[in-house]
Amino acid sequence: MYDVIVIGAGPAGCTAAKILAERGYSVLIVEKCVLPRYKSCSGMLIKKTIDLVGKYFGENIPVSVTCAPAENKGMIFTNDAGQEYRFEQRGLNVWRSAFDYWLAGLAERSGAVLIDRTAAVSCDMQEAFIEVKLHCKKKGNYTEKAKYVIDCEGVVGSVKRKLLQSAGEYITTYQTFNKGTIALDFHYFYAYLQPELSEYDAWFNVKDNMLVLGVSGKDASKISRYYDRFISYMEANHGLQVYECLKSEKWLMPHVSTGCPIEYGKERVLFAGEAAGFLNPMGEGISAGMESGYCAACAIAEHFDDVQNVYAQYQEKTQFLRNYMMRQWSFVGNLSGTFQHMKML
Ligand SMILES: Cc1cc2nc3c(=O)[nH]c(=O)nc-3n(C[C@H](O)[C@H](O)[C@H](O)COP(=O)(O)OP(=O)(O)OC[C@H]3O[C@@H](n4cnc5c(N)ncnc54)[C@H](O)[C@@H]3O)c2cc1C
Known part of the structure; x- marks a missing residue:
């Protein structure tokens, strides 16, 4: 029985696992792909993401995870009327396979157990724990138990969809x-x-x-x-x-719609990263993944024995993140008619 099972070894899952493991909780991360796994991505780490890596992982991003040109100088954005806007800010250009694998290694070094080639199939709530059904190509089907689950399975979120019985957009x-x-x-x-x-x-x-x-x-x-x-x-x-x-x-x-709705989870299963719907404009989602993973981990670590309170604490802790996301979308809505429905009144 683990304290927490984290589903998915992307930025959200690795951050959540690292924070919990270093605070002494027993953590299992299950990743359905073979690590290092491929993720379609532009691989732009904005300054905020680089700062979060320092804050949560205490390390500088190694050159080995970057691709050429390693340095990104910012974004040039052309709106629906053809007008150009330049946002100058230093960032990094990485291969996601290498970057995420490096994060997973740091989570493992802090004490999290990392298993790849193993997909979470479903989460069944029991009185005192959650039974997570897993499928491993080698081992077949088996289950693991934990007091909490942080579901960081990314965009499609098959476990989340089963729990909520709803399809995403x-x-x-x-x-x-x-x-x-x-x-x-x-x-x-x-x-x-x-x-x-x-x-x-x-x-x-x-x-x-x-x-x-x-x-x-x-x-x-x-x-x-x-x-x-x-x-x-x-x-x-x-x-x-x-x-x-x-x-x-x-x-x-x-698909981020007006008001940036977020799905926080169900009972003792918290959703983080894209599984929850965190995504900033132009598809910038790594920082939001890491921050929401961090908030989920803190909500559990700080209220471990107060099961009824963890979900609400997670919601509260991510309020700033949702506000940031809404402001970002609103900003883009003001610059371009394509996203005018995202403007805050
Ligand atoms: C084309 C494209 C370009 C992008 N460019 C950028 C960019 O330049 N900068 C940026 O910040 N963001 C970018 N993003 C967004 C960014 O990739 C995501 O927002 C970010 O990866 C979300 O992190 P996550 O941890 O929530 O999910 P993910 O990174 O998707 O990680 C989820 C992990 O869970 C695993 N998984 C899924 N289901 C299961 C399961 N049932 N059991 C076990 N494991 C499972 C997956 O294999 C995956 O490893 C881009 C996205 C796309 C599609």
Whole structure:
């Protein structure tokens, strides 16, 4: 019997596990993929994320998890009317597989037990504990018990959906990695909000000299049309020339709707990160994942024996994070008509 089982070894899960383990709680992290696992991501760590890594993990981010160019100088954002805004701020460009694996290693070093290739299937509430059904390719089905569960399983959240018996709303993302040339500064992340290019946002960034071009939308059937238009736009406006497409991938993101609703959990199962719906504009979710994982861990650590209070404490502790998220979305709503429904009154 563990004190806490954490589902998912992404930024939210690793942070939650690290905080609880270093405070002396017995923690199991289960990760369904083989670690280091792949995660579709632009891999931009904003300054806030870098500071959170220092605060929660007490370490500097190693060069080994970065990709070229390692330094990111900020974001250049084009709104739906074609107006450009520059946000200068130093950040880092990382491969998520390496970055998340490094975080998982730090959680493990603090005493958390980490098991990969093992998916949580469901959480069954019992009187004094939660029974977590697991599926491991090698071991088959088995169960583990814990007093609390922090569900950090990311966007689709199959365990969460079973618990709440509801389906989430998603944005489909599509990005390609290319050999080619373009007349843009590789140190910036570029986001485009023109409605003809994307239903959400389109983006360009560089990872290890590969030109990454992506689009996103609520209606997955429109993605290829948006992508073709985005390529033509980048060719016409920034001299894009693609010589070879090396890789393409589709993924999902939570659809953040007006008022930024968050699902905090159910009884002694707390949701954190994307599983809860934490996601900032332009898909910046690593900082919110880490902060919500931290809040979930603190709510449990500070009220371990006061089961009835933990859920409410978690809600209270993340209020600042939800407010931050709402302000960020409102800010983007003020800059671009695409997100005007997100403006706070
Ligand atoms: C195309 C794209 C670009 C992005 N770019 C950026 C960016 O540049 N910067 C940024 O800050 N954010 C970015 N994001 C968002 C960011 O990736 C997420 O918000 C962040 O990863 C959320 O962290 P998390 O820990 O909640 O979930 P995740 O990182 O998704 O981790 C969840 C983990 O849980 C595991 N898992 C899932 N189900 C189970 C299960 N049943 N049992 C066990 N394990 C399970 C998964 O395999 C995964 O390892 C981007 C997202 C996308 C799609």
